[in-house]
Amino acid sequence: MQRPLNRALAVAAALALAAATTAQAQVGLTSNTATVTLNATKSSTLTVTPTTATATLASITDNSNVNNFTNVGLTTAWNLTAGTSVNLIGWFATPASALANGTAVIPSSNVEGGINGGGFTAFTGGAVGGVGVAGGSLQLFNQAVAAANFLGTRTDQLNVRLNLVGFPTTSAGLYTGTLNVQAVVQ
Amino acid sequence: MPFGVGRCVRPCLRLLASGAVLALGAREARAQAGTVSAARVIAFSATKISQLSVTVSSGAVQSIPSLTDNAVNNFPTPVVITTTWDVNPGQTNTVNLIAYFITPAQALSSGANQIPASRVLGRMTTGLPVTFTAITQNALGGVGTAGGSLRLFAQNITGANKKASRTDNLNLQINLVGIPTLPIGSYSGTLNLRAVTQ
Numbered sequence: 001m002q003r004p005l006n007r008a009l010a011v012a013a014a015l016a017l018a019a020a021t022t023a024q025a026q027v028g029l030t031s032n033t034a035t036v037t038l039n040a041t042k043s044s045t046l047t048v049t050p051t052t053a054t055a056t057l058a059s060i061t062d063n064s065n066v067n068n069f070t071n072v073g074l075t076t077a078w079n080l081t082a083g084t085s086v087n088l089i090g091w092f093a094t095p096a097s098a099l100a101n102g103t104a105v106i107p108s109s110n111v112e113g114g115i116n117g118g119g120f121t122a123f124t125g126g127a128v129g130g131v132g133v134a135g136g137s138l139q140l141f142n143q144a145v146a147a148a149n150f151l152g153t154r155t156d157q158l159n160v161r162l163n164l165v166g167f168p169t170t171s172a173g174l175y176t177g178t179l180n181v182q183a184v185v186q
Numbered sequence: 187m188p189f190g191v192g193r194c195v196r197p198c199l200r201l202l203a204s205g206a207v208l209a210l211g212a213r214e215a216r217a218q219a220g221t222v223s224a225a226r227v228i229a230f231s232a233t234k235i236s237q238l239s240v241t242v243s244s245g246a247v248q249s250i251p252s253l254t255d256n257a258v259n260n261f262p263t264p265v266v267i268t269t270t271w272d273v274n275p276g277q278t279n280t281v282n283l284i285a286y287f288i289t290p291a292q293a294l295s296s297g298a299n300q301i302p303a304s305r306v307l308g309r310m311t312t313g314l315p316v317t318f319t320a321i322t323q324n325a326l327g328g329v330g331t332a333g334g335s336l337r338l339f340a341q342n343i344t345g346a347n348k349k350a351s352r353t354d355n356l357n358l359q360i361n362l363v364g365i366p367t368l369p370i371g372s373y374s375g376t377l378n379l380r381a382v383t384q
Contacts, residue, residue: 035246035377036377
């Protein structure tokens with residue numbers, strides 16, 4: 001009677017051990033590792049943001065250069081990996097009629113610009129780095145860049161005036177025009 | 187010696203002896219019929235190995251062609267994930283899917299520049315993070331990394347679904363709102379997906 005009982009106990013113990021081993025194997029069972037490759041590209045950026053879309057001159061004075069438009073703030077931001085300079089160009093698409101009042105026009109040669117209170121220069125330059133038009137452009141600044149400032153920003157005040165000294169008397173009316181401002185890396 | 191007795195002694199003795207032998211044989215025969223041996227137990231064991239696997243059926247490579255600073259940048263397509271299991275419901279409460287980055291501080295990198303896991307968000311509308319959630323949780327059941335993990339789902343296991351699978355979509359995005367302008371470059375990283383039972 002004793003022998004069969006011992007054997008039965010031994011078998012039961014073995015079965016219990018096997019079951020326990022299986023239980024341990026299932027707790028915390030982990031799968032294979034699947035992967036997802038993530039790619040994201042940060043491209044070079046160069047932006048110009050004016051503080052206002054409109055500059056005004058309330059009253060034109062003939063034969064005078066004291067015809068100042070309201071100033072326009074310009075923020076130029078860049079994030080580059082190469083290049084030696086950031087250039088800001090102001091230009092009129094049609095230099096012969098920078099501003100127009102019907103058939104009456106004021107050419108870009110009588111429109112002058114400057115930045116941050118510096119001197120005025122007529123918009124009669126050529127394009128820079130493919131930006132601008134011949135005879136209707138003005139380089140507003142040339143900002144040197146290198147590895148240390150490939151990521152940068154600057155804010156300037158654009159000053160624009162009409163220089164009508166020696167210009168025929170203008171017709172009464174509203175003269176409107178569009179000055180384009182664009183940056184280019186060289 | 188009387189005639190009858192004297193002639194019968196020897197044959198009768200032989201007959202008696204034969205009867206005795208027959209009687210003994212009958213007793214042995216009665217002892218063998220119905221005799222049983224001691225019981226011998228043979229234990230059989232066969233193990234059904236539990237199975238748990240994760241596959242990405244589409245979207246294994248995610249790309250954002252142009253990151254925008256100070257903005258949320260969405261990866262354009264979801265990662266389609268199929269999780270398959272065959273487990274013992276008596277020993278498994280849940281099947282959990284974990285997404286994690288090995289190095290949370292540099293989930294994606296471009297040279298020395300990094301995007302941390304805190305800026306990479308995941309969403310599984312059929313799982314736990316039903317809105318975009320940063321991959322900044324801790325490991326679960328030994329799967330994942332501290333501060334670089336996200337539990338995507340916890341599937342309860344019963345007898346009815348002890349052997350089953352499910353397919354889910356994982357949407358990912360990079361949130362650059364409020365951090366300094368990201369240096370230019372091609373950023374890449376690996377998001378790991380692994381299931382674990384609990």
